[in-house]
Amino acid sequence: MAAALPFGWRKIMPMSSFFTALTSEGPPTERRKEMSLYGWLIGSWDMDTVYHPGDGAIQNWDGECHFGWVLEGRAIQDLWIRPRRPAPSTMYGTTLRVFDPGIGGWHIIWSDPLNQDYSRQIGRAEGKDIVQIGEDWRGLQARWRFTEITADSFHWIGEQRAADGDPWRVTYEHFARRANP
Template sequence: MTYDPKLPADQGLIDALHVTGPSGEHADKLMLFGQFVGSWDIEWSGIGLDGEPARAKGELHFGWVLGGRAVQDTWIMPGRHEPVASTLRAFHGTTVRFYDPDLGAWRSTWIEPVNARVRRFIGRPVDGDIILLSDEEDPWLRWRFTDITRSSARWLGETSYDNGATWVFDEEMILTRRSR
């Protein structure tokens, strides 16, 4: 059977995957990332493929999944209605995050088919921020949510080539919640 884009989309996956809120005995812990549920605009800045500073606009969507036991997000850069700059390393990926009570932290997996990347992170709250660390392969990655409010946040991406002794800034995203 081949895919026919003229046929209506099957809602089965969406109905089975998405739910309206947290569930289970760790519902309170789920709010670390549950606070982001909704849609956001992104102002991205970093270094372009040409080595020069670059800026772009994107979009971010968070939602409850897997029976309310996890939070999933989708990051789209540039946004679906934005021009694609030839100097920007575009990405369109998703993260599934869930609280692991045995670890006392969040397990988080980033999947990005555009650049063929998959990375696993462990996330924890630290002094009002959220820090996610991927140290299973080189280089190490550290992603941080900072300056978190109900309507905005700052996301920082950093890389370490010496097992976390020093960190190099890669990119920043200013997140602004879309009004409902």
């Protein structure tokens, strides 16, 4: 016998229907060029994470991330998981990346409910890198950069600062390799 849902909850559709409605094979033809900024990320990645807490110490973890087309190919959603499953998670979050032709950039919305960590940013190409700038849930300025990008690897650098003019401080680095290239 299946477990009863809490009062007020109802089963609207099977999860397979949800995933079919959410996911897409790729971007619409008219958006292919703009979507390519992040489109190369589609697939699964293994990663090594380095955390810089600011006291001179360094912590290391392994992890995984997965990227896919969603919302009729008009957005890219990802999952960042640390450490690699099946170990208990210390980070399990998702980003939704949506291109906005009005600003010529991407709205980036990060959510990690496990750690109550949230951020909104705008992402754009800067030379060979992708740079996302915004604020985190504490009001600190956040800059996330995809650097050293190849078809099968990238270096992701997370930085923060309290105010304009302050130096950026590296908080996290992810060194990612495409899983099963």
